[in-house]
Amino acid sequence: MLFKLSHCSFSYHSRLVLDDISLGINAGETVAIVGQSGVGKSTLLNLLAAQHSDNIAYCTQDRQLISGLNCYNNIYLGKLAQFGAIKNLLNMLRPNVQALEEISAIAEQLHIADKLQASVGKLSGGQQQRVAVARAFYQRRPIFLGDEPVANLDSVRAQQVLQAILQRHQTQVIALHDRDLALRYFDRIIGLQQGKIVLDAATADVTQQDLQQLYL
Amino acid sequence: MNTLSSGSSVGLKLRNFSLLLVAAGLLASIFADVQIYASEPWAHLRIMLQGLFSPSISDPQQLAIDLFYTLSFALIGVSLAAVAGLLLSLLYQHPLVRFCCAFFRAIHELFWALLFMQLFGLSASTAILAIAIPYACTFARVFHDIYQHAPIKLRQLPELADSKFSHFLYVLLPQVWPQMRSYLRYRFECGVRTSAVLGFVGLPTIGFHLETAFKQGDYSYAGALLLAFFLLIASIKYWLKVYLLPVYIGIALWFLPGSEFTNSSDNIWRFFSVDIWPAVIKTADQSIVEKLLAYGQWLSSLLLQQGLPGMGSTLLLSLMALAATAVLCVLLAPLLTLMRGQWLVNSAGQCLLLVMRSTPEYILAFVLLLLLGPSMLPAVIALAIHNSGLISFLLQRDIAAAQTSTTASVSFSDFLYKVMPDLYAKFISLLMYRAEIILRESAILGVLGVTTLGFYIDSAFEDLRFDRALALLFLTALLNVVVDQLSRKLQLCFSDQGIRVRSKD
Amino acid sequence: MSCKTFCLSLLILVTSYCTAVSGAVVATDKVLTFTAIPDQDQSQLRMRFQQVADYLTTELGVQVNYIPVKSYAAAIGAFRNNQVQLAWFGGLSGVRARQLVPGSRAIAQGIEDRQFKSYFIAHHSTGLSASDSFPQGIAGKTFTFGSKGSTSGRLMPEYYIREQWQRSPQQLFSAVGFSGDHSLTISQVQAGAYQVGAVNYQVWQSMLAAGKIDQSKVSVIWQTPQYTDYQWTIRAGVDRDYGAGFSDKVQAALLQMRDPQLLKQFPRSGFIRAENADYQAIKETAIALDLLQP
Helix, strand or coil, rough: CCCEEEEEEEEEEEEEEEEEEEEEEEEEEEHHHHHHHHCCHHHHHHHHHCCCCCCCCEEECCCCCCCCHHHHHHHHHHHHHHHHHHHHHHHHHHCCCHHHHHHHHHHHHHCCHHHCEEEECCCHHHHHHHHHHHHHHHHHCCCEEEEECCCCHHHHHHHHHHHHHHCCCCEEEEEECCCCHHHCCEEEEEECHHHHHHEEEHHHHHCCHHHHHCCC | CCHHHCCCCHHHHHHHHHHHHHHHHHHHHHHCCCCCCCCCCHHHHHHHHHHCCCCCCCCCHHHHHHHHHHHHHHHHHHHHHHHHHHHHCCCCHHHHHHHHHHHCCCCCCCHHHHHHHHHHHCHHHHHHHHHHHHHHHHHHHHHHHHHHHHCCCCCHHHHHHCCCHHHHHHHHHHHHHHHHHHHHHHHHHHHHHHHHHHHHCCCCHHHHHHHHHHHHHHHHHHHHHHHHHHHHHHHHHHHHHHHHHHHHHHHHHCCCCCCCCCHHHHHHHHHHHCCCCCCCHHCCCCCCHHHHHHHHHHHHHHHHHHHHHHHHHHHHHHHHHHHHHHHHHHHHHHHHHHHHCHHHHHHHHHHHHHHHHHHCCCHHHHHHHCCCCHHHHHHHHHHHHHHHHHHHHHHHHHHHHHHHHCCCCCCHHHHHHHHHHHHHHHHHHHHHHHHHHHHHHHHCCCCCCCCCCCHHHHHHHHHCCHHHHHHHHHHHHHHHHHHHHHHHHHHHHHCCCCCCCCCCC | HHHHHHHHHHHHHHHHHHHHHHHHHHHCCCCCEEECCCCCCCCHHHHHHHHHHHHHHHHHHCCCCCCCCCCCCCCCCHHHHHCCCCEEHHHHHHHHHHHHHCCEHHHHHHHHHHHHHEEEEEHHCCCCCCCCCHHHHHHHEEECCCCCHHHHHHHHHHHHHHHHHHHHHHCCEEEEECCCHHHHHHHHCCCCCCCCEEHHHHHHHHHEEEEEEECCCCEEEEEECECCCCEEEECCCHHHHHHHHHHHHHHHHCCCCCCCCHHHCCCCCCCCECHHHHHHHHHHHHHCCCCCCC
């Protein structure tokens, strides 16, 4: 089993965010986590991320883009730790040929190839989101954790990006609020309500109705 | 009413903290000599004011050279300091680095200059090092503080923690660069001031002739020099651009004054092997233990005669100056903010701040000495004027930055309810930061006969007793480290997070 | 735009610098450099001593330069570091310099330096008037010395004060300042910033002659007994560097200085032979006051 939580609780500023969670996720699964905002999705993802930090590409909700850098370097950041300091320094002055090639391909897939030289501060919310996803892609990890990675995209783009995510990773755990996307692209859906898991089932067994319940 | 004053909001804690500061200052004034000696300064003051307001200059070429050197030393010194400070700031978590930085920061640039003068003579390297070393240590701390406030930490890439340099280059630097740039700009202005002050000990900057002019009563010349200096400082923001820096540095390096001083390696060796040790341990037939004992004895008698009294008056003076600075700032801030509306009045206010912060304290003390006679009072007022000018300038900059969107003019109630709450924490933190500086600056007011540590250090240099100078400098630095720690602890007592703009050093 | 204005001003600076540099003499031969302690009228130092440098250049056949320094300590430092080989020192600074460079010699002193003295001056508000005996009334007043390293402005006055009361000036006076130089001592006492001060009698007399002193405000209340003060000191090793007998040549040139215009710069009526032993008393006084290590 890839991820395993048993009877796990988590408090933040003396407020109980996760309440007695037990959960297992196997390699190769495609899991959507759904629930209202503030219900503990991000906290759950953080707990999972801590378990396999070496194999995970984690795309957080706040995107964590560095505003002073251009898109290319923001994506390059994904592999920063794998390269030596000298190589990174040189790359800052002039993009590394190999990295540029690889990043261009990723950017192509996410339709942001024309923005690589732009400063991220100048991009729209949707474009920034795709830069964050691109950084995760560039890490080339088997597991993808995403916290609302397609929230700011229109539905066509959202589906393209989601497909790209699924195609590039073996295992995905993604927090979503879009129920249609959850039902359409994921094998398994975990529903959270007030810090507890109230739904954990194969997508085939979940209906729109079940999901609606979570948002009441 | 009762609940209001006994509350625990950040604002109230800050208020209590400021009241405590002022109370401490008043308490200090009971123990200190703040007497006013009646004098008849008016005849002399009239001559002085007449001279200052009718600036004239006989040798404009000399002035141009002075200004050029003042700028060159500042430019190279601050640039070196920025690079060294950047490197040090990356290691700043290390307790040793932190301690060394606090230690070296504590020594006034004038004393660095006097020290290096023994090694390199009156040369450009003396001036540049005297600026670069304390500034590098300040940069290290401030940059480190700035890093702490970088919003994005990239926690989802934990492996980055191992590649520190790359992390710095790609994550920290791009985020904090705007802040660092504005701090560099401010620091450069400080550097120009410092560079000018270095002239007081004989380096070829504008301070050299400024001090002479004041000493000789040549007030027209002094007025011209001061005016040129103010203009130079006021013009910095128009021409100091990061992309032009290499050009400037190149020019500065190319035209640095040469020095005929060549045998510096002998000097360095002599300084460390002979000069800094007292005569009592230089007799040949002593064992190590005897030498240590003799040194200890020498040190304790020095401490008793000069160290402790000097420390006492330094602390008293600093406390009073700090309180006076606080009061003056509180008076200045609303005035200047209210003046923002009218263009002309606002410019007058800005000029006033420029004059307040740029006039060397020595000059202020000199004028005040004539008015008030010799005591700590002129020193306190001089320090308060200089520091409140600086703090108000920095606060005004913040107010301006916060106000770009809203209307230009501010009413007094606007100030009380909108501006002050945001600003007060920043004000206190600036004040505490200046406390360290006040402690150092009290050193150069020996003309007033105020026996601070700086006075004794200056005497030691004047008497060529480098053994004493070094021991006293060491003591000053230690005092600064302790005071710094205490003031930080004190700030923490008065606030949960409000005042803590500074990092955990 | 702002860049342009800066470049323009920079150009002006640079050109003025270049003209300044090209104006300076580039000496390739051996150069003797001398300095003088900045005891008074610092802005005029270069003007005053350049004439002396010119005189020595013609007399010695060696290029002689003068460099101004900012403090007594800087003069001694320059002498010690061989930046200058000859210096016009005060009594105390000379003793200090010769101690730091063993083998250096005092070679000439002014005729007046045999009988040098300090004046104690007081502001009229103190009510003190001139007397032949030590003015007991100065206790408890505010007092300013000259430079910390001055003989006539610090060492000897402090010596007589201590001798009189067996107490330090800090204990005796309500405030003790160091004005930095003699002219400043006079102007500060005249303005009443300090009530009493100690000053070089030569400086007092020349300022009096120049009309810079208002005697209704400040007057001399006492003069110290006589002592030996200023002297020319030449550095050890000049005979080796500039040829045998060079220091004697310098001494002769100084003793032969007759031009009143030159002598006025010191101001002395002439120079006479001096030797290190003349300053033994000064040395002992300095040691007694802990201004010199034995």
